[in-house]
Amino acid sequence: MCVTCFVLQVSAWGGYVFIINLIPLHVFVLLLMQRYSRRLYIAYSTFYIVGLVLSMQIPFVGFQPIRTSEHMAAAGVFALLQAYAFLQYLKDRLTRQEFQTLFFLGVSLAAGVVFLTVIYLTYTGYIAPWSGRFYSLWDTGYAKIHIPIIASVSEHQPTTWVSFFFDLHILVCTFPAGLWFCIKNINDERVFVALYAISAVYFAGVMVRLMLTLTPVVCMLSAIAFSSVFEHYLGDDLKRENPPAEDSSDEDDKRNQGNLYDKAGKVRKHVSEQDRPEEGLGPNIRSIVTMLMLMLLMMFAVHCTWVTSNAYSSPSVVLASYNHDGSRNILDDFREAYYWLRQNTDEHARVMSWWDYGYQIAGMANRTTLVDNNTWNNSHIALVGKAMSSNESAAYEIMKSLDVDYVLIIFGGVIGYSGDDINKFLWMVRIAEGEHPKDIRESDYFTPQGEFRVDKAGSPTLLNCLMYKMSYYRFGEMQLDFRTPPGFDRTRNAEIGNKDIRLKHLEEAFTSEHWLVRIYRVKKQENRQTLDHKLRNIAAKQKYTSKKTAKRKRGHIKNKLALKKGKKLNKKSV
Template identity: 95%
Template sequence: MVTAGLIHYVLNLLHITVHIRDVCVFLAPVFSGLTAISTFLLTRELWNQGAGLLAACFIAIVPGYISRSVAGSFDNEGIAIFALQFTYYLWVSAWGGYVFIINLIPLHVFVLLLMQRYSRRVYIAYSTFYIVGLVLSMQIPFVGFQPIRTSEHMAAAGVFALLQAYAFLQYLKDRLTRQEFQTLFFLGVSLAACIVFLTVIYLTYTGYIAPWSGRFYSLWDTGYAKIHIPIIASVSEHQPTTWVSFFFDLHILVCTFPAGLWFCIKNINDERVFVALYAISAVYFAGVMVRLMLTLTPVVCMLSAVAFSSVFEHYMGDDTKREKPPAEDSSDEDDKRNSGNLYDKAGKVRKHVSEQEKAEEGLGPNIKSIVTMLMLMLLMMFAVHCTWVTSNAYSSPSVVLASYNHDGTRNILDDFREAYYWLRQNTDEHARVMSWWDYGYQIAGMANRTTLVDNNTWNNSHIALVGKAMSSNESAAYKIMRSLDVDYVLIIFGGVIGYSGDDINKFLWMVRIAEGEHPKDIRESDYFTPQGEFRVDKAGSPTLLNCLMYKMSYYRFGEMQLDFRTPPGFDRTRNAEIGNKDIKFKHLEEAFTSEHWLVRIYKVKNLDNREPLDHKIRSVVPKQKYTSKKVPRSILLVDLKK
């Protein structure tokens, strides 16, 4: 937001009239171009200019980065990858989510110390990086003193202190005897490490340093978030990465980047130690969480470029530039002395120099041509895959779905916009809509209605209360909805068209989040069969078959027969015939169902013999001051009695 605002301000200062919306829309594509440049510079430093050009080409089209750099993708990641790559090139602090950077660079310095690769330039570079980065990051208002009061930054501070001690001991090296220096070095490093470690523990225990966050723990323990913070684990971007996702986002680079890593390790230096650490850590983190595929993509492009560049140099290089061996070497002299001997020391038939040259001349160019053509074919396949993924997966608005028939024709499913438009036109402007938090932004932005939870809700207990309402039976859910002044309930149902991202497939996360706050009322085990299965057919759990979410999803669905091959009430998403077809509501009524049943909206009935609560509020509170969520309930009850 700061970057977009600054660009907009500078352009208008130069009398270049541009709308802030246009700046936000094109921010990610512009920075993706800068990312390609920074990747070229970084790879050139690590290997050579040819590898840098290939790396820039790879990251320009790779799906793993295109997903966050298309026009309209206004998020941290749009700028973050450029900042990450440029930070690694310049060693200067960058974006808000720089925990990965602020730990990877200290790890690089620490490993260099262990490998006895300490030099004055490492000391100057890291000291400058840490001090300048620390001071600059603390100038950002919402960051403040976090760099010196959170556990994620203690590794950087510890390495900084260790580096100062190491540099001081190196200074004393020339002024002490060998035995004195070894003793002092061992004691000094051990003492510095113990002091830093004990200081961090003490400050964490006393509360001066915040402990590790739950998101950090979930990176190391894959089951931590599911048990302790289910709301983090429920996000699709926080799920473990499948092999399909690796291939989908990286294609052939998955196979070639280990070769590039091998080339770097084979010809190791200080810079290549860094890229090796980056690759190993990024591979692990990307396997734990889908979202971190974004941090893996740059290093995969760089190392794959190193691999391709090395192969092309070997098979496409000019032979005339290579140094020819001397005409007479030791083996030739032996051949001359033993001209009558047709066998070498290994017992194999000797070949004369002329025969060897003829064999190389006949076979060498063919091998070079074949390998070169194979490499070019791989690159062409990669370009075709990237183009297809970009056009089909990452360039379509998620609010409009598309499906394809057997004859190739395309069907547009516009149920989301249809439902939001209905809400906007047919409900009171002060109506409150209850839905799962995934759809909060869309309801607020497209329907212009108040939602209980959205993508920016930080109060976990509030989200858990909505999950409890969805997981309870209708009577218990009605009490919760009345306490929250809910007017409408919106759900997503994909059983008709086979849409897998509906609320029934997300339902267990609602249960888990609700159980975390209300363990006495909601238990996840109640929604499974005795055999531990989650089923929506007749064998399903009675608790599941009677909860509010199940009834809202499958209301009137038992009367629908989708085709002659399946019985009425057959769920295409879960490939099962629903178990509860006789669904009736007492406290809710169906208000709207979209064309393909993708979005269903229910109206919450008022209490019997009681006028709508909003009508009473309007009669008591002046209209210009009325907001449904500002008036305290205790005051309302007093006024209603009057």
Template identity: 30%
Template sequence: SLLWAYSLFFVVGTAIATCVPPVGWTPFKSLEQLMALLVFIFMWALHFSEILRRRADFPIRSTKALRIRARVFMITCGVLVLAAALLAPQGYFGPLSSRVRALFVQHTRTGNPLVDSVAEHRPTSADAFWSYFHICLPGSLLGFFATLFLCFARYHHGKSFVLLYYLVAYYFSTKMSRLMLLSGPAAVVLTGNILGGVIDLSVDSLFLPPGVCEDGGKGQMKGRHKQRDPAERAETRIAIAWKKMCRRRPFFAAAVVGALLVLGGHALLTSGYREHCHRFAEAVSGPQIIMQAQLRTGEIIMLDDYYVSYLWLRNNTPADARILAWWDYGYQITGIGNRTSLADGNTWNHEHIATIGKLLTSPVAKAHSLIRHLADYVLIWTGSRAEDLMKSPHMARIGNSVYRDICPEDDPLCSNFRFEDYDLSRPTPMMRMSLLYNLHISGEHPSPAIDNMFRLAYRSRHGLVKIYKVMNVSAESKAWVADPKNRKCDAPGSWLCTGQYPPAKEIQEMLARRIDYGQLEDFNRGKRDDAYYRAYMRRIRNERHG
């Protein structure tokens, strides 16, 4: 039954999830995950009310049975409200995450600079829908209305599920591009419904038994109609009326079927569906770090700078080397380069990512005084669009959300950390002083101010990646971090150990100024409405109306 299937899925799945340390008891605390628990509780409440009804021997649709259910649900709601009233003041429940909030507000207005910086959180464009769905895009719209009509004519759980699934998936996919693929199954089903339904109706009309047409469907359908409801008989009458017309005019039926096949084939061929599939498959089949490019001479080359750079780390750096890079590249550095990355590809530790942002956006000398205690190499992407430089305003915003000394207090969005008119040759003073900018422009020619602190160790063939060796690395800090005694693990010998920063004076002074990030919508923040949050919300409102 549905009850046992859902209960088994919920209990086993949640039990396994809570065994993963980063998840823990989040399924019982986060508002966005509590809905599954509420469904579980109320399904069992309904089951318990059904047991009471059977013992009392009341009809299932009687008023007395309804009263039993109402009492059980009221008691259940009362217990839940009481539990929430006791736990909420203690900060037990967590707020909706900024990623969920981004589904209902503009993605750059969530109040979380880390969420706002992720490109996949942007709304899906019409071109993206067409690229992924192609003929299924108009087909799903036609199929939706056709299925909706049939659902009104004869209700069916499967039809209502597909319609509801399509509406919900399509709505949320328009809000966030990474959710677009959720609409794929529903779009395919609806397109198949409309195409298959039309073809079946047209082809079957050629082979309909004469008796069905002559008596208007009363012959062989007579016994079946007695068992059908009015809505189902209405749908049957529509189908039979169509078939009768086709039967009386066989050339008309053949013409309809032929026209459908010709028009469908013509539309499929002229729409470029086959060519589109080939181009799209080539575009999405290759990994992000290896791509094709065309030179001005027309020659097609394979850009593998990123991949080769990670291999360089594996083959030319010590096994215990620590790599500082933006968090986007953490998994690649670890998986391909087999080296320790200061930040991997997950975003659950906002404060640590903010620390990476501070290291990369601070002035050169200040950044070096911190990095020498944490990393041996610095890896940056320096593509034709200056990949990391274009991300650097987001790095500054994320860092400033935890370390408030990166940007002025009245500029929480770090609008002064940018390029004038997006011209890479016109950096603002804050941008010009940053480590990231100086690493981008350095390395081609000797620069004593940089070379004494960061020496260019590797530059990829096409200049898409640079790797700098950190000079004067603190051996004491490196040894302290490598010592197993200084690791905090969730259990002895566990694979999950919370990273710790070395006790160096510069690092501890930086951490002393760190303010743990709290979401703007977090009701557990209480009255912690400091100047940063007030200025952040004010700037967001000004940009919205600007």
């Protein structure tokens, strides 16, 4: 069952690497805790061998389980477990002193051989080194410096406390209690749960997307915490409903009620004292705690229903906003723009946009994009970022080399949409700077005080770059509110610094209803069009002239033959 679940996860998500490292960690900790058993040996050996073979049958994975560093921990623990099992086999055939010496040398030798083998294979290139995503899990600043495209994804940002409470609600508080109950009564299975919980908490704090790995163990341990509380406060009531059978000593006491002393020699309690119920806050406290637990669970259920319906059930293409009276507005700008692209552009047109919208353009507009969510070539994405970060003339040369017909951007200054391209712009600059450090420098887009501003105090490089011009073209003429001046950006809460924007090499082709999606057409070179037209005319003339000359030559030949035979001349050939 475990192998089946593992193979299904391998085929669905690259996060299976977390599982293939967590299970070996569990086995290694059990060995350190001296909890080795034959059951553990059989279970892990079967899991590793069968899971390895089946996972390699998936085309996308291939030989990664034996050729990447992320999988070497599982292989190392497998080899270590074989050596440990062999030493346990020799335990009954050696003396205690001989076994201790052999055990220490054998385990050390096995660990050293595995470690040196992995280093050698990595150095020779047979095993791929750790990937940038792995390094970014341990060093949160690694991706921003070395691989900015990884850090630019919102799902790879560190998780805030708001996200924890938004997704987990009261389970944030009950989860540590469940972990304590689990560690208090530790066994082999609970060692795995504890390791899973601790590692998942760390990784979920590093990346937002890894909340997916934390949620299952949080639900499990919170259930243990609630169950323990209910068992403690409701256990006495259950025992009262099912009282234990009376023994013979109690029957003897009832027969000899007149005696002042019982068989143990203690003063016998009066019957009224024995049957009298407990007084005080005991039952009240149990009722209060039980009601509080039930209220927390009810609030958790209501919160989960609200989060699922409002945050996780809406498509990203359709946005919703709410008015002051509670009514809802549907913003359909994305679908409107993609439909326009599909209906009004050539089927072979190329669209340049940031990679976030590549899949949507390809799927909904059926047009070719330069980069999308599956682009592995970092230099290609950097070239698009360089075009967006450069001035219009330099960007036009890049677009000509890429044969771009249209440029699509997302602009949220009208409606206050914070996920637009201006807010993502610095990541475009950083990615472009990584590949083109001589042409693009991040510091050029900040003010001398180190601020990123779109108003008059903004950097001249920013105010003249292609992304700024496409976003704010004609926006300086728009007054959104009588309380704000024309050209006021609601997302950045600032009046733009460059209102008189003129485009030389681009022309506006489409702007959606709420200005959320803007599409520009790349102008063709005039001299190139004239040259092409002249070449076509020259070719046509040469073709016509050559045909006419050949016809005349054939006519002259026919006339010469006619003169020899005494026939009339052909007037058309003269």
